[in-house]
Amino acid sequence: MSVALEGNILVTGTSRGIGLELVRQLAQKSGGGAHIYACCREPEGAGGQALRQLSAQHPGKISIIKLDVADEQSISAAVEAVKKKVGASGLNLLINNAAINKPASPASLLSTGKKDMMEVFETNVAGPFLLTKMLHPLLQSAAKSCSAAEGMSCRRAAVINVSTLLSSIEKCPETFAMAQMYPYRTSKAALNMLTSCQAENFRADNILVAAVHPGWVRTDMGGEQAPLTTEDSVLGMIRVLSTLSSKHSGKLLDWEGNSIPW
Numbered sequence: 001m002s003v004a005l006e007g008n009i010l011v012t013g014t015s016r017g018i019g020l021e022l023v024r025q026l027a028q029k030s031g032g033g034a035h036i037y038a039c040c041r042e043p044e045g046a047g048g049q050a051l052r053q054l055s056a057q058h059p060g061k062i063s064i065i066k067l068d069v070a071d072e073q074s075i076s077a078a079v080e081a082v083k084k085k086v087g088a089s090g091l092n093l094l095i096n097n098a099a100i101n102k103p104a105s106p107a108s109l110l111s112t113g114k115k116d117m118m119e120v121f122e123t124n125v126a127g128p129f130l131l132t133k134m135l136h137p138l139l140q141s142a143a144k145s146c147s148a149a150e151g152m153s154c155r156r157a158a159v160i161n162v163s164t165l166l167s168s169i170e171k172c173p174e175t176f177a178m179a180q181m182y183p184y185r186t187s188k189a190a191l192n193m194l195t196s197c198q199a200e201n202f203r204a205d206n207i208l209v210a211a212v213h214p215g216w217v218r219t220d221m222g223g224e225q226a227p228l229t230t231e232d233s234v235l236g237m238i239r240v241l242s243t244l245s246s247k248h249s250g251k252l253l254d255w256e257g258n259s260i261p262w
């Protein structure tokens with residue numbers, strides 16, 4: 001059964017691409033009581049312009065929060081700001097969407113160095129790890145405030161880590177030739193393990209944790225050749241998120257709800 005997403009929802013990396021579209025569609029489709037915490041690195045600068053416009057179109061529904069997921073102090077400050085706003089209601093849904101792919105595509109072995117590897121892991125793995133760890137008490141509060149009969153869902157309390165088909169070790173023989181991307185692939189495989197660990201760790205709290213592949217999407221990262229628009233990818237992802245339950249916790253799914261092997 002598909003139900004509208006509700007409550008306090010936080011999305012990272014919302015200045016453009018899939019993150020911006022997630023905020024747009026969540027503002028349109030979530031229930032009346034929903035509030036979206038749209039995180040970006042530059043709320044007041046050029047990077048936050050599209051978000052500010054979106055926020056003006058949905059008065060009272062979107063709060064823009066400054067967050068650089070590669071910076072621990074920035075994560076702490078963002079968590080404090082969100083904590084003050086949500087109070088005892090806690091956080092219902094965290095979407096770890098922000099990520100980078102370095103060096104620029106095609107990111108072959110020869111063009112990749114240690115600095116690329118470290119930067120990509122800092123943003124794509126350490127960022128979601130620390131942010132989720134610091135937001136865990138708020139997710140626990142949201143999970144506790146629902147009746148025990150409710151079960152796990154993205155309406156109650158959930159963490160969604162935006163992963164990729166390219167993270168799948170089983171699929172690597174099929175996907176390697178089209179995109180080598182050593183730092184990106186290994187960071188997303190690590191994000192999958194993070195998803196699995198968080199799912200086990202948070203199960204007793206009734207917090208659902210899943211990884212979602214948005215498809216190959218036409219964004220700055222996905223490039224112009226990508227077949228999917230951000231609208232269709234996010235439409236699918238929100239539909240999938242609305243149907244998740246305990247049996248999906250610890251799984252990697254695509255934007256159409258199909259399971260992807262680790």
Ligand SMILES: NC(=O)c1ccc[n+]([C@@H]2O[C@H](COP(=O)([O-])OP(=O)(O)OC[C@H]3O[C@@H](n4cnc5c(N)ncnc54)[C@H](OP(=O)(O)O)[C@@H]3O)[C@@H](O)[C@H]2O)c1
Nearest residue numbers: 013015016017018068069098099164216217219220221222
């Ligand atoms: N596009 C695809 O085909 C595709 C396929 C599979 C998975 N994905 C995944 O989908 C997610 C979104 O990708 P996208 O295509 O929308 O990418 P994108 O167009 O490159 O946008 C990336 C977003 O992440 C933000 N970001 C990067 N580093 C950040 C940091 N340190 N702190 C906070 N925000 C940061 C960017 O903010 P700035 O504007 O400040 O740089 C931007 O808002 C990523 O997790 C990506 O791995 C994408």
